[in-house]
Structures are given as structure tokens and as C-alpha cells.
Amino acid sequence: MANYSYDEAGNMAAYFLLTFLSIILIPLSISSLPTSQKRSATSGCQCRQCVEQRENIRKREGGSFFTPKLRRKTIIVTIGWAMVAFLAYKITTTEVENKVYDPFEILGLRSSADLKTIKSHYKKLSRKFHPDKVKLGINETIEAVEAKFVEITKAYKSLTDETIRKNWELYGHPDGRQEVSMGIALPKWxxxxGNNVWVLGAYGLIFGGALPALVGRWWFGNRQKTKDGVHARSAAAFFKGLTEESGIDDVVVSLGKTFEWERPSVSAAKQDKELAGLEAKIKERLEGKWDELRKLAEVMPGETESRRRAFILLHAHLLRLPVSSSALRKEQAEVLLQTPALLNSMLNICVSRNWLAPTLSAMRLHAYLAQALPAGQMNLKLAQFPGITADEAAALYPTMNAVDDFISSLEQKSDERTPEIKLVAQKWGKVEIVDAALKVFGERFITPSAFISLLLKVRLAPPISSKAEDETAADRKAEEAREHEFLGSRKDAEDLAVGDQGTGWAHAPYWPANRKPSWWALLADVKTNKIVIPPIKVTDIPSGSGYRMYKQQFQGPPNPGLYHWRLYIISDTFVGEEISRDLMWKIEDVSVLNAEDQTAEDDISEPEEDSLAGQMALMRGGSVKKHADESDDESSTDDDHKSESESSSDSD
Structure with a gap:
């Protein structure tokens, strides 16, 4: 049987707490480690604006050496490891008594002592420690002396008495099998x-108050959010506000109805004054459009003040208006960093309804926000490059839209901005479609309701056009094998080449965080102007001559016929960098294919005339294959008869 007792020294409790903390702290510490951004920083845009922006982001997120920014997670991890260090120190410095019963050690003899030596030594100890003969010292008690004498006697019998010695050898104790003593990992206090009230109060506070509150907060908090992480009220506003014909301005207006922006804000008179100045500048730049947008977004003065502030800061970013107040800049950054999730929520709502126009608008607005350009003004595309003003970009747009042409014109003028613009162009997100096709793995034709794979081969085009190398037959064969292997795999994206680090940070000097570019690929029906399949998002597209394959599987239409679909590839970071391609493809009729296959099979399966199968087919009246020489003989005989008849008619 086991004898359970509370761990008075607290040793088992220390082991328990150390194990519990380690299970929690190890994964939490790993997740708290800073990700390696050095590779992305060196492989990203190296223009002066982006380098300065990345440094500002690093300081804002991590602080400096003298004023480090402490996050709640970091503080919890630090306190946890401090507790682990304390518990480890306590365990290593606490002596644990776990001795094995050894009668030789108790008697003070060597284990090789014989029986005569044991008896002689026991007599000496008996005279020395017998309770009747011992004179008690100052700190000694008769009970301690008696216990010592009993211990010596028991050790002596363990070596001399046959039964007791057998118990010691079998069970490690002269009294035979002992109870197992296990300490419960809780301190005795x-x-x-005397501590019942405090202990029960702590249990009630933890399990009756704190734990239900945390679970309830988590439960009701999740119920209020959609799967996109957006508040349900925001999603409802998007659902009601967007229509099938909604454009990019309607998407911006829907952003103004975001419930996440309805939060109590502490504003100072200085901030309110600057905010009013920003609104006046926005109104001047938009020339009366601001009042209409503000009314549609329901952000009128005095009503939903926090949403009005967020709407003003959003447009100040799009118009690149400087914000001097650090508090307003922080608030603006928070608003901007919420927009990707909000736009993705709109995107999912539009995709679920198969609406093409608002889906494309939501995708494009990502790039306008990333580059801080007015929504929908494609003529300002060149203003994404450093040193190019909005007026200059608008003047260049009709005649010069391609990046390589723009760089060539700057080089001809010996413009001092050319080196910086070239640095940006090296990491520019212009996608080139190497190939796009709809295929069924292992089949030559696409049949109704087949599982089709949209196969994309894309790459980032270099800033300056280069002549493509001629493709050999061996290259084509290798590409076919590569394509076949990828189609047969379960991967949605082909593995990056060895040594390829992927796409680094994009050129986005006005975005308040490091941004990795990605692209949407979307299939739409040209006739109905509807989305055919949900869009996929691709990233880490290689640049140069190589390409990377992506695929998306879906079930094809149930009816045969010729289909005309359009493929869109849209960047979420670079304004105007989108491309489309029309795909014409045919779904074959299964009955026609079966008839053709049957005809081909019949042609192949006709037996020869002189074979056993051929003779049996002739007896049944079927068709057989004739030898070529026989058919030639028959044709020559017919010609002879014909020539004879002609000659006889001539003689007549």
C-alpha cells in the first residue's frame, strides 16, 4: 500500500510547478522570438525611402537599446523564466533524504566484516548506547537514546538473525515489505x-470568477467576429452597403462604416485642431467630393466621432498629407493596419455573391492604400516611384505608362532621380504570364463536371526588356515532365528553387509596416460578368527567366460547349500592375467521344480474311480485312476485263 502525505518541504511542489511552467513557457518563448528579417530586408527594396521606413518600423516595434519596448507577452515570458530559475535553484539546493537501509553503516562496520567481528562490535555499542548506562547530555533526551539503541539492535539482528536478514535482503528492510510513501506536490500550509479561509477564497476567485470570465470573454468575443476576424456589425454594414455595380469609391465608403473604428478616443485640443486642418485640406483636394463621401459613410460631425477621425486619417494617408502629431500618427497607423482584414471581409462577401466589379475594386484598393495614392486614380501610377510628384505622374501618364520606357526617358535626361528609381524597379511587381491553361490530370479532353486544374506559370518581368532564349526540344520535354509532376501533386504552389529566398519587402514607404507583395488570380465569365471560381492569392513569384507554377482545382461546368473566361492577376501592393488574359476552352460531349472511340476500336478489331476469326466473321456476314495483294489482283483483273471489252468494241 502507498502512504500519501503532503510535501512539507515543498520539494515535490517545486518539481510540479517547474514542469508546468516549462510546458507553457517553451512554446511561448519560441513564438516570442523575433523572426529573421535580415534576409527580407536585404532582398527587399533598397531605395532610401524604404530603408528609412524599415528602420523606423524596427524602432517603433522593438524600441531602442536604452528604451526597449516591452510587450505584454515579453513581460509574461520574462516573469515565467524568472520563476523557473528560482524553482531550479530551490531544487538544486534542497537536500533530499533518500537513504537505503544499510546495517553495516549503522553499526559502523565494513561490509566484509565476519560474524565474530559483528558480535564483538555490537557488545561495545550496547555498553555505550544502552539507555540504562548512558548519561544524558544537555540537549539529549531519553527518547533519542532509546531510538538510537533500537536502531543499533535492529541492525545487529539484520546481520545475525536468519529470518530478519532474509527480510533485509529481499525487501531492503529488516521488518519486511514497507509501505510506499509518496509526497503530494502541495506544500503543507x-x-x-489556519489557512482554510484564504485557500478557499483563492480557489473561489480563480475557478469561480477569473476562469469563467476569461472563457466568457473568449466565447462572446468570437461570436461577435466573423471567420475573417472582422466584427459582425462591420460585416453586416459591408453586406448591406455593397452592390453588384459597386466601384472603388463605394468600397472606400464602406470602410467608413467599420464598427472597429467606433471606439472611445482621448483627444487633445491640439490634435483636434490638426485634425480639422487635415479635413480642410482633404476637402480642398477632393473639390466637393468629400462632403458626399462623408455623408455616404455616415461620419458626420458630432456623430460617431471616432469613425469620423478614422475616415479623415484614412484619406489623409491616401492624399499623402503629413501628420505632425505623434498621437495622430499612431492612430492613423492603427487604422491603416486594420484595412487589409476589412477589405478581405468585403472581398469574401462579394465572392460569395459572384460579383466581379466590387471584387476587383476591393483588390485594387489594397494597392492604393499600400502606395498612399487616391483610390481609383490610375493616372498617378508613376507617383509610386521616389521623387515623382502627383502632378508630374499625371502629366506623364497618357504617353508613358511602362516602367522601362519611363526609366529610359529619365536616363536620356540625366535625371538625378534615376538611380533611386532603378533600385525600386529592380523589385517591381510587374507580373508576366508565361502560360495559363485549364487541364484535367491524366486526360486529353475536358468533360462535363470534371475536376479541372487552373495551371498558372508566372514570373516577375525584369524592369528592362530582354531577349528570350530559344527553347530546345529537351527544354520542352523537361517542362512537360515538371508540369505533369506538379499537376499530380497535392501542392497549390510549386516549391521554390534551391537558394531562392522568395520575394522580399516591397516598395511601400508610406505603409506603416513591412509589406510582402502578393497577387490575386481570379477567373471570371466574360458573358455574365460573374466570378467563376474564388480567387487564389499567390506570393514569392520569382523574377527573371524562371517561373513558378500555381494551381487551383475546381469542378467544371456540367454542360458541354465552348466557354470564354478571363483570367485576372492583380497586385495588392503595386498600383496599376495587373494583367488579364482570355481563356477559350471547350468541354467535350462524352457521347461523341465514346462514339469516336468505338469507331476507332472497330477499325482496329476487324479480323483478317485468312484467319480463323475472319472465316467465322464471313460466315456471320461480317466485314474482314483483305490482303493488299489480293485487292491489287482483283483490281488488275477488273482492268483487264475492262480493256478487253473496250478493244472488242473498237473492232466492231
Whole structure:
């Protein structure tokens, strides 16, 4: 049987707490480690604006050496490891008594001592420690002396008495099998009567108050959010506000109805004054359009003040208006960093309804926000490059839209901005479609309701056009094998080449965080102007001559016929960098294919005339294959008869 007792020294409790903390702290610490951004920083845009922006982001997120920014997670991890260090120190410095019963050690003899030596030594110890003969010292008690004498006697019998010695050898103790003593990993003070009130109060506070509150907060918080992480009220506003014909301005207006922006804000008179100045500048730049947008977004003065502030800061970013107040800049950054999730929520709502126009608008607005350009003004595309003003970009747009042409014109003028613009162009997100096709793995034709794979081969085009190398037959064969292997795999994206680090940070000097570019690929029906399949998002597209394959599987239409679909590839970071391609493809009729296959099979299966199968087919009246020489003989005989008849008619 086991004898359970509370761990008075607290040793088992220390082991328990150390194990519990380690299970929590190890994964939490790993997740708290800073990600390696050095590779992305060196492989990203190296223009002066982007380098300065990345440094500002690093300081804002991590602080400096003298004023580090402490996050709640970091503080919890630090306190946890401090507790682990304390518990480890306590465990290593606490002596644990776990001795094995050894009668030789108790008697003070060597294990090789014989029986005569044991008896002689025991007599000496008996005279020395017998309770009747011992004179008690100052700190000694008769009970301690008696216990010592009993211990010596028991050790002596363990070596001389046959039965007791057998118990010691079998069970490690002269009294035979002992109870197992196990310490419960709780200090004894927890169950002491004087601490009952405090212990019960702590249990009630933790399990009756704190734990239900945390679970309830988590439960009701999740119920209020959609799967996109957006508040349900925001999603409802998007659902009601967007229509099938909604454009990019309607998407911006829907952003103004975001419930996440309805939060109490502490504003100072200085901030309110600057905010009013920003609104006046926005109104001047938009020339009366601001009042209409503000009314549609329901952000009128005095009503939903926090949403009005967020709407003003959003447009100040799009118009690149400087914000001097650090508090307003922080608030603006928070608003901007919420927009990707909000736009993705709109995107999912539009995709679920198969609406093409608002889906494309939501995708394009990502790039306008990333580059801080007015929504929908494609003529300002060149203003994404450093040093190019909005007026200059608008003047260049009709005649010069391609990046390589723009760089060539700057080089001809010896413009001092050319080196910086070239640095940006090296990491520019212009996608080139190497190939796009709809295929069924292992089949030559696409049949109704087949599982079709949209196969994309894309790459980032270099800033300056280069002549493509001629493709050999061996290259084509290798590409076919590569394509076949990828179609047969379960991967949605082909593995990056060895040594390829992927796409680094994009050129986005006005965005308040490091941004990795990605692209949407979307299939739409040209006739109905509807989305055919949900869009996929691709990233880490290689640049140069190589390409990377992506695929998306879906079930094809149930009816045969010729289909005309359009493929859109839209960047979420670079304004105007989108491309489309029309795909014409045919779904074959299964009955026609079966008839053709049957005809081909019949042609192949006709037996020869002189074979056993051929003779049996002739007896049944079927068709057989004739030898070529026989058919030639028959044709020559017919010609002879014909020539004879002609000659006889001539003689007549």
C-alpha cells in the first residue's frame, strides 16, 4: 500500500510547478522570438525611402537599446523564466533524504566484516548506547537514546538473525515489505486549518470568477467576429452597403462604416485642431467630393466621432498629407493596419455573391492604400516611384505608362532621380504570364463536371526588356515532365528553387509596416460578368527567366460547349500592375467521344480474311480485312476485263 502525505518541504511542489511552467513557457518563448528579417530586408527594396521606413518600423516595434519596448507577452515570458530559475535553484539546493537501509553503516562496520567481528562490535555499542548506562547530555533526551539503541539492535539482528536478514535482503528492510510513501506536490500550509479561509477564497476567485470570465470573454468575443476576424456589425454594414455595380469609391465608403473604428478616443485640443486642418485640406483636394463621401459613410460631425477621425486619417494617408502629431500618427497607423482584414471581409462577401466589379475594386484598393495614392486614380501610377510628384505622374501618364520606357526617358535626361528609381524597379511587381491553361490530370479532353486544374506559370518581368532564349526540344520535354509532376501533386504552389529566398519587402514607404507583395488570380465569365471560381492569392513569384507554377482545382461546368473566361492577376501592393488574359476552352460531349472511340476500336478489331476469326466473321456476314495483294489482283483483273471489252468494241 502507498502512504500519501503532503510535501512539507515543498520539494515535490517545486518539481510540479517547474514542469508546468516549462510546458507553457517553451512554446511561448519560441513564438516570442523575433523572426529573421535580415534576409527580407536585404532582398527587399533598397531605395532610401524604404530603408528609412524599415528602420523606423524596427524602432517603433522593438524600441531602442536604452528604451526597449516591452510587450505584454515579453513581460509574461520574462516573469515565467524568472520563476523557473528560482524553482531550479530551490531544487538544486534542497537536500533530499533518500537513504537505503544499510546495517553495516549503522553499526559502523565494513561490509566484509565476519560474524565474530559483528558480535564483538555490537557488545561495545550496547555498553555505550544502552539507555540504562548512558548519561544524558544537555540537549539529549531519553527518547533519542532509546531510538538510537533500537536502531543499533535492529541492525545487529539484520546481520545475525536468519529470518530478519532474509527480510533485509529481499525487501531492503529488516521488518519486511514497507509501505510506499509518496509526497503530494502541495506544500503543507495549504491544508493547515489556519489557512482554510484564504485557500478557499483563492480557489473561489480563480475557478469561480477569473476562469469563467476569461472563457466568457473568449466565447462572446468570437461570436461577435466573423471567420475573417472582422466584427459582425462591420460585416453586416459591408453586406448591406455593397452592390453588384459597386466601384472603388463605394468600397472606400464602406470602410467608413467599420464598427472597429467606433471606439472611445482621448483627444487633445491640439490634435483636434490638426485634425480639422487635415479635413480642410482633404476637402480642398477632393473639390466637393468629400462632403458626399462623408455623408455616404455616415461620419458626420458630432456623430460617431471616432469613425469620423478614422475616415479623415484614412484619406489623409491616401492624399499623402503629413501628420505632425505623434498621437495622430499612431492612430492613423492603427487604422491603416486594420484595412487589409476589412477589405478581405468585403472581398469574401462579394465572392460569395459572384460579383466581379466590387471584387476587383476591393483588390485594387489594397494597392492604393499600400502606395498612399487616391483610390481609383490610375493616372498617378508613376507617383509610386521616389521623387515623382502627383502632378508630374499625371502629366506623364497618357504617353508613358511602362516602367522601362519611363526609366529610359529619365536616363536620356540625366535625371538625378534615376538611380533611386532603378533600385525600386529592380523589385517591381510587374507580373508576366508565361502560360495559363485549364487541364484535367491524366486526360486529353475536358468533360462535363470534371475536376479541372487552373495551371498558372508566372514570373516577375525584369524592369528592362530582354531577349528570350530559344527553347530546345529537351527544354520542352523537361517542362512537360515538371508540369505533369506538379499537376499530380497535392501542392497549390510549386516549391521554390534551391537558394531562392522568395520575394522580399516591397516598395511601400508610406505603409506603416513591412509589406510582402502578393497577387490575386481570379477567373471570371466574360458573358455574365460573374466570378467563376474564388480567387487564389499567390506570393514569392520569382523574377527573371524562371517561373513558378500555381494551381487551383475546381469542378467544371456540367454542360458541354465552348466557354470564354478571363483570367485576372492583380497586385495588392503595386498600383496599376495587373494583367488579364482570355481563356477559350471547350468541354467535350462524352457521347461523341465514346462514339469516336468505338469507331476507332472497330477499325482496329476487324479480323483478317485468312484467319480463323475472319472465316467465322464471313460466315456471320461480317466485314474482314483483305490482303493488299489480293485487292491489287482483283483490281488488275477488273482492268483487264475492262480493256478487253473496250478493244472488242473498237473492232466492231
Amino acid at each position: 495549504i491544508v493547515e486549518s
